[in-house]
Amino acid sequence: MTEQKDDAFYLQTLECVPTYDVDAVRNAVDEQLTFLRIEEDVAPEMKVLIKPNLVGDYHPYFATTTHPVVVEAIADWLIRHGCRNVCIADSPAGAVSTMSNFDYDRFYQKVGYDHLERKGIQLNRDTGWGERRSPEGCKNKSFHLLNAVLNADYIINVPKLKTHNTTTVSFGIKNLFGCVPDIQKPVFHARYPRQKDFCNMLVELAMTVKPSLTVVDGIEIMEGNGPVAGEKRNLGMLFAAKDVFSQDRVLAELLGVPPDKIGMIQAAEQKGLLHSPVVASRTFVENTPIPPLKLPDVKTSHTVKERLAAAYHVLAKKGEKAILTVQPTHVPQNCDLCLRCVNSCPVHAISAENGKIAFQYDKCIGCLCCHETCSNHAIGTQKQLKMKKN
Ligand code: SF4
Ligand code: SF4
Known part of the structure; x- marks a missing residue:
């Protein structure tokens, strides 16, 4: 209540x-x-x-x-x-x-x-x-x-x-x-x-x-x-x-x-x-207009989210549903292979092999800890639809 x-x-x-x-x-x-x-x-x-x-x-x-x-x-x-x-x-x-x-x-x-x-x-x-x-x-x-x-x-x-x-x-x-x-x-x-x-x-x-x-x-x-x-x-x-x-x-x-x-x-x-x-x-003028905060563009509106999910439901197998998630992406040109992202992932979905950072998206929970950890801006974000068991 x-x-x-x-x-x-x-x-x-x-x-x-x-x-x-x-x-x-x-x-x-x-x-x-x-x-x-x-x-x-x-x-x-x-x-x-x-x-x-x-x-x-x-x-x-x-x-x-x-x-x-x-x-x-x-x-x-x-x-x-x-x-x-x-x-x-x-x-x-x-x-x-x-x-x-x-x-x-x-x-x-x-x-x-x-x-x-x-x-x-x-x-x-x-x-x-x-x-x-x-x-x-x-x-x-x-x-x-x-x-x-x-x-x-x-x-x-x-x-x-x-x-x-x-x-x-x-x-x-x-x-x-x-x-x-x-x-x-x-x-x-x-x-x-x-x-x-x-x-x-x-x-x-x-x-x-x-x-x-x-x-x-x-x-x-x-x-x-x-x-x-x-x-x-x-x-x-x-x-x-x-x-x-x-x-x-x-x-x-x-x-x-x-x-x-x-x-x-x-x-x-x-x-x-x-x-x-x-x-x-002390100094604030009540009527001064403040432009609204620009929100993250990974926060897709509910309407768009639902429409996309509905479209994917057509493709979904029985017992599955479509969910919109945010996933990390790698920007190799900014990466110095410090491995902080690898160590920060709670589900061990990041690995560094042959000098490259790779994500296991089937494990990823979209927490974006890796994105926050990387002060080199070498981890970006993208929207992705995933199928999930109901
Ligand atoms: S934290 Fe950033 S710079 Fe370090 S390995 Fe990961 S992506 Fe590369
Ligand atoms: S978003 Fe979270 S779960 Fe996914 S790779 Fe990054 S740290 Fe791991």
């Missing part, structure tokens, strides 16, 4: 910040954290975790990862307010923890975070994890989480605002998937191949991680074929709220994505997690 707590409300702030100018971003973050009275929630002895989106070793220019200037502004605010134990952690796509040669120094350098260590902010290199019970989870009674998440007293979720080819958007809720250790993430893709179930799991994960604050990097965003191969767009906004679920719905509405088309927002609504926002803005 859909339950919505219309009598409840939450505070959200929105600041217009046209570029990653250090002073402008710092001023905006200061305004937001002051407005939300974060100084009442943190204390010097607390272990504070900042959880950005560091899906891969992408330069900040590509708008794939949370920009370091936003993370630095939050960390600076924490340090100015006496926090002595601030850590930045994420679990990138790919089987990082099983790679004996994974170079964290190079990774943090490429994403533009390396200088933060010199300011006394810890950059996580611990790929260890433990279990946390999820008493409110319907389907997921516990989650494996990075040690950095388990040990934190206060979690600040800092997503990059993006579209996503399997979950439609990647805002606050989706960003928390990076709290799950790298080699465990593909397990969820294999367990929940249907988007609806996967999104429900993400909401139960967010209920378990319980971020205290979510600051969304919406200054330069990614639209189209996100989360790694989309187009960069300047939106020029920073958002902040304590309620990650309701904030996602506000972002969807603001960016012209019907919230009922986003599995995570539907699941949050069904669980009664959505509240009405009170939005405070």
Whole structure:
């Protein structure tokens, strides 16, 4: 049953910040954290975790990862307010923890975070994890989480605002998937191949991680074929709220994505997690039109999907149905044979033979972990109809 707590409300702030100018971003973050009275929630002895989106070793220019200037502004605010134990952690796509040669120094350098260590902010290199019970989870009674998440007293979720080819958007809720250790993430893709179930799991994960604050990097965003191969767009906004679920719905509405088309927002609504926002803005002009977010083109409309499936049903044998799936494709000219995609596949559907990457499409579940893992843009996507037993 859909339950919505219309009598409840939450505070959200929105600041217009046209570029990653250090002073402008710092001023905006200061305004937001002051407005939300974060100084009442943190204390010097607390272990504070900042959880950005560091899906891969992408330069900040590509708008794939949370920009370091936003993370630095939050960390600076924490340090100015006496926090002595601030850590930045994420679990990138790919089987990082099983790679004996994974170079964290190079990774943090490429994403533009390396200088933060010199300011006394810890950059996580611990790929260890433990279990946390999820008493409110319907389907997921516990989650494996990075040690950095388990040990934190206060979690600040800092997503990059993006579209996503399997979950439609990647805002606050989706960003928390990076709290799950790298080699465990593909397990969820294999367990929940249907988007609806996967999104429900993400909401139960967010209920378990319980971020205290979510600051969304919406200054330069990614639209189209996100989360790694989309187009960069300047939106020029920073958002902040304590309620990650309701904030996602506000972002969807603001960016012209019907919230009922986003599995995570539907699941949050069904669980009664959505509240009405009170939005405070210092500089936002209410009537400024915002062009809608360009969604991934692998998300074919339901009408087209059904028509195609119906056509294929004519060809289907008894007991089979046609389903439209998204499959990875290889772009050999971009490939350096690093094998990260091979190691990231949850169902071992990728192999490297004779210097070539090959997919076993009969095994592939379309999770696109390989696509996210490949920062060389050597894995593309294509739509494909498959026959499946009923
Ligand atoms: S496609 Fe090539 S470059 Fe990309 S992850 Fe796989 S092996 Fe590495
Ligand atoms: S080959 Fe298929 S199953 Fe394997 S990671 Fe890529 S999309 Fe997922």
